[in-house]
Amino acid sequence: MSETAPRIVIVGDSIAGCTAARELRALNHDGPITMIGGDPDGCYARPPLSKRVLAEGLETSDAWDLSDLDVTVVNARATGVDPDRELVVLADGDPVPYDALVVATGADARRLATPGQRGETVVRTLADARALRTRLETATSAIVVGAGFLGMEIASACAARGIPVTVVDVDAPLMRILGPFLSEAITRRAASTSVDIRRAKEPVELIGDPVGGVRIDGSELTADLVVTCAGEVPATGWLETSGIGDSRGVAVDDLCATSVTGVYAAGDVTYVRTADDRRPRTPFWSAAIAQGKVAAASALRVTPRCEPYDDYFWTEVLGVSIKVVGPLPLSGAPTVLDGSVEDGAALLSWTHDDGRRTVVAYGMKKAVGALRRLAAAE
Ligand SMILES: Cc1cc2nc3c(=O)[nH]c(=O)nc-3n(C[C@H](O)[C@H](O)[C@H](O)COP(=O)(O)OP(=O)(O)OC[C@H]3O[C@@H](n4cnc5c(N)ncnc54)[C@H](O)[C@@H]3O)c2cc1C
Structure with missing residues (x-):
């Protein structure tokens, strides 16, 4: 050396x-x-x-x-x-x-518990995930606070085990990054599972010590398990x-x-x-x-071999894998390049105002390289 x-x-x-x-x-x-x-x-x-x-x-x-x-x-x-x-x-x-x-x-x-309020469940570390899995083994009901990608993944894990789960958020599922078209597709899919989506007018609060529920627009909702997925x-x-x-x-x-x-x-x-x-x-x-x-x-004060960003992102929601290449957030309706969202497998493309493109494989098997080429194509 x-x-x-x-x-x-x-x-x-x-x-x-x-x-x-x-x-x-x-x-x-x-x-x-x-x-x-x-x-x-x-x-x-x-x-x-x-x-x-x-x-x-x-x-x-x-x-x-x-x-x-x-x-x-x-x-x-x-x-x-x-x-x-x-x-x-x-x-x-x-x-x-x-x-x-x-x-x-x-x-x-990000935690929502007030100072001194015990028992908030989050998922950031391996220890968190192990602890949550143990809770899932006995839970008969769950609330997930936050309908971003993490919240929807946790809700999917509950649904896969047959646990009725309520997802609460002021926004629709994945709206903030994937926009209305895919948010609505996911909401429709949730309707056919044990996942109940609740929109709140105001940010929800955790209730109980230890945490055992949420206050949502003035009313209270309780469950065996409450998971905070608030970013x-x-x-x-x-x-x-x-x-x-x-x-x-x-x-x-x-x-x-x-x-x-x-x-x-x-x-x-x-x-x-x-x-x-x-x-x-x-x-x-x-x-x-x-x-x-x-x-x-x-x-090392040498020229980097790549750009300092990469706009590939993926998630898995209610059994659907979603791969995204291109700028986020999305808005408006896409061009459907292949398949259909209703059938659970589609290749979708959004063109942004500045001409850049975002390509999404929704439930469709596509190599990331192929998505990158599509997103970069003139
Ligand atoms: C449950 C979960 C699922 C996810 N799924 C996806 C996905 O499907 N797709 C996707 O694109 N992204 C996903 N992400 C996001 C992705 O994992 C993160 O973007 C990525 O881990 C960021 O990596 P990082 O190295 O910057 O930070 P981190 O992964 O947060 O790691 C930081 C490390 O620093 C250590 N550390 C912190 N403070 C100190 C300190 N003071 N001293 C010493 N060590 C310290 C921590 O222990 C940790 O190991 C997910 C994140 C989570 C939590």
Whole structure:
């Protein structure tokens, strides 16, 4: 190992952090890499947590083997950064010095419980998914708060077990990202299952201690199991005094550089700094991979091998796999390229005002590469 190569420290050992580590070695970095991760279960993929881990009862999620990368793995929580002295501070253990730092601490589940209210259920970690699966084994009724992709995946897991489940949200299912056409298709599909969709006029509140229901527009609804799927909050608490993060996350430019010299960031913890501050966060798997690669290149001060974004996203709702390539959110009706949504298998295309295209495979088997080609076609 070279003694002159920069010491690179990555905080966060999930997909953004692990991708950064792999890309550093692919770019011939032969200096030290230290990866700091605070989850006792180590590094693993999150998407299966709300799908296969719940449905198929897997004990683990897909885990990554980094043994070929010669990375020093530290299982500890980082509690701070001193950018002047270029040190990462740990909850226990000696401070870790760096020449370049990649922040990849992702996000935590957004919680709705009031201070002191116990028993809120969320799904962000493997431990959360295991605990939820145990609850699903005995629950006879469920409420899911939030009809985004995660909420609909959890509702699907309940429905697959025959558990009557009510999904409550101020918006229709998946409306915020997939727009009215697909939202209505999913709502129709839900009507033929044990999933009851309730639209609230006001944001719902959790009731009970421990949590046992929700208050929805003044009336109360209770169930054996209540799961909050209300989005995520970038994990920036540990950066508080460093000037690297703020309440929206860690702002990055197109090279994944933060406002602090020598510090880069990737994945769910980030938002992209733009002149009008309008670019939405993209807390999705493929975006974390793209940013992990770019952050690694920038930490080495070389040109990245890819763009810092990737607009592929997928989910599985009520037995339908939905793969999306292209800008989100969607609005209006699509052109149907093949099949039909009513029959449960369709290839759909939306053209946005700026001419870009979003292609969706709804319940239809399509390779992601083929969707990318369709979305990019003139
Ligand atoms: C249940 C679930 C299902 C999903 N399904 C899909 C899907 O179908 N499709 C899709 O595109 N996306 C999906 N996503 C989103 C996707 O998983 C995320 O976009 C992706 O995991 C982001 O990766 P990341 O590395 O940025 O952050 P994270 O995966 O959040 O990982 C951050 C890591 O940093 C660690 N960490 C945090 N703070 C500290 C600290 N202070 N010190 C040390 N370590 C720390 C955490 O323990 C964690 O391991 C899903 C997410 C969830 C929760």
